[in-house]
Amino acid sequence: MKELEKYDTLYFFCPFADVAQGSLPLGYAPAGEIIPIEAPRRPIPAWDLPEKGAETLGFAKHQNVEVFQRVAPGVIELDHVARQVVNTAVVFYLEEPRPVLSILVQNSMSQGGMEITALRGMPKGVFEKLNLNEAIFGTPRPKTADVLRKKMMEHINRAEKDQGEAAQKMASIAAQIIDSVNRCLGYTAGVLRDTHAQMDLAKAGNPDGKFGYDQRDMRAMEFSGAVPRDEAMNLMARQHQEMQASMPVVLDHMAKMEERWMTMFADMQAERQAEREERAANTQAMLATVDAMKAIAANAGGGAQPDQKTEEKPKTKKS
Numbered sequence: 001m002k003e004l005e006k007y008d009t010l011y012f013f014c015p016f017a018d019v020a021q022g023s024l025p026l027g028y029a030p031a032g033e034i035i036p037i038e039a040p041r042r043p044i045p046a047w048d049l050p051e052k053g054a055e056t057l058g059f060a061k062h063q064n065v066e067v068f069q070r071v072a073p074g075v076i077e078l079d080h081v082a083r084q085v086v087n088t089a090v091v092f093y094l095e096e097p098r099p100v101l102s103i104l105v106q107n108s109m110s111q112g113g114m115e116i117t118a119l120r121g122m123p124k125g126v127f128e129k130l131n132l133n134e135a136i137f138g139t140p141r142p143k144t145a146d147v148l149r150k151k152m153m154e155h156i157n158r159a160e161k162d163q164g165e166a167a168q169k170m171a172s173i174a175a176q177i178i179d180s181v182n183r184c185l186g187y188t189a190g191v192l193r194d195t196h197a198q199m200d201l202a203k204a205g206n207p208d209g210k211f212g213y214d215q216r217d218m219r220a221m222e223f224s225g226a227v228p229r230d231e232a233m234n235l236m237a238r239q240h241q242e243m244q245a246s247m248p249v250v251l252d253h254m255a256k257m258e259e260r261w262m263t264m265f266a267d268m269q270a271e272r273q274a275e276r277e278e279r280a281a282n283t284q285a286m287l288a289t290v291d292a293m294k295a296i297a298a299n300a301g302g303g304a305q306p307d308q309k310t311e312e313k314p315k316t317k318k319s
Contacts, residue, residue: 008121010037010101013177014113015148016184016223017216021107023100032141032148033133034116034173036124037097037104112184118172136173145181145223152178188220 012019012035019029029035105113119127133141136155142148152174159171195210195217202209213221213228221228 008097009124009127010097011035011116011119011122011127012037012101012104012113013116013180014104014108014111015145015177015181016108016111016113016187017219019104019108019113021100021104029104032137032143034119034127034136036122036127037101038124039097039100110183110187112180112182112187114176114180114183116173116176118169118176136170136177143222144225145185146225148181149178152181185224188224188226191216191220192224192226 012029013033014029014031017031019031020027021029024035024037101115105115107113119132137148137151142151155167155170155174159167195213198210199212200209202211220226
């Protein structure tokens with residue numbers, strides 16, 4: 001099984017820029033799309049492979065031809081003069097896509113280039129029939145980190161409710177693309193940081209400095225959402241001036257709001273005092289009513305009467 005897996009179709013993605021690779025049908029991997037990588041069906045020059053084809057195939061650059069033939073039996077052209085493998089000496093018929101993918105990743109890793117392992121082994125025909133690039137990215141293809149991450153989070157959130165295989169597969173792909181985007185943001189920040197340092201040199205009179213943004217810088221700003229430094233400084237200055245100009249209005253508004261709140265607070269205090277006085281008056285009235293009712297009850301029940309003294313008749317003695 002492991003022996004067969006090395007022939008599986010592999011998939012590559014880079015969010016930042018096209019990645020040149022002569023063995024691909026277009027001659028490059030377009031940015032912002034997942035690209036299926038199959039074993040080429042034509043000769044591949046050795047220099048198209050990582051480290052001139054040597055390290056990826058597992059042998060040193062200048063081993064003898066016999067070793068080269070044993071490791072890569074598809075050799076069809078040799079440099080019979082040198083009898084050693086040097087730059088243009090060998091052309092391969094590759095039977096597996098890993099070397100092609102390796103050079104793509106090697107040339108774009110800092111920009112977020114990576115293998116989408118969640119799709120590994122899916123036949124290219126199935127990938128194209130399902131139109132997965134459209135399903136994953138939509139049209140037009142996102143060109144900024146924010147839009148890419150937003151779209152990928154939609155797939156991940158959908159998978160939390162849908163436990164089906166298709167939704168889970170899309171979520172796995174989306175998670176890898178978010179990882180790629182985050183890595184690329186680090187790259188774009190470094191690009192702009194270096195460019196601004198070079199522009200500072202130019203302003204200081206250094207002829208080796210950089211006098212403006214190039215195409216890569218503009219793409220880095222587009223992808224990351226950054227604003228050109230001079231434009232950002234001007235924007236900050238305008239915002240500061242606008243803030244200073246609006247300060248009297250803001251302060252007046254704040255004073256009016258404070259006065260309004262103080263009036264509301266005084267009204268609330270007066271209302272509460274009136275409620276307290278009303279409750280006290282009601283309590284006194286209630287107590288007076290209770291006392292009156294007690295007096296009436298006492299009178300009705302033959303309560304305390306004035307003392308009546310009765311005269312005692314004198315007793316007579318019997319003879």
